[in-house]
Amino acid sequence: MTAYALAHLMPAEPHPDVAEYLERIQSTLDPFGGRFLVHGAPVDVREGSWPGHLVIIGFPTGADARAWYDSPAYRKILPLRADHIEGDLVIVDGVEPGHDSAEMGRAMRAALQPSRK
Template structure:
């Protein structure tokens, strides 16, 4: 099952460290089958509430690949470049099976 890494980043200080992070992240994802699904604020339209910041979403073939990518020496080496220059939340979440319906979570 596909696993997604999702980051909601705020207050990004776009400078040399963020540029170095962006230049390095693709190579860290490649060995784990990672790919960008969403990157940045794009052309978002807020329909309810308020939303500040950017959403970044990566896909990985499964949970193990996503966890291995995040823990990899290559990603851990560049992670401080982002974390020193932004605030945010990062999580891993599994996708749903084809045909999933809202009521499937009821039990």
């Protein structure tokens, strides 16, 4: 199942270390099948607030995403970004083929019904 690394990065001043991080990150993604899906695009906020930027990287599996994040190559360059840009990064699995949100809603509704004994 496809998995995603999502980063919500706060605004920051340009820094040479961040430029180096950007120059080197793709080579850390390649061995794990990672590719940028969203990177630096403007965020059109429709609800709530969203200070900062969004980065989404797709991976073939959750195991690939976790292996990339934990890899020596990525851990080596991570401080180049993290020391200069605050943010959050999460890894999340995508949905299975055939995912049905209506079925999820029905299951939730059923769980909310009082049980009859």
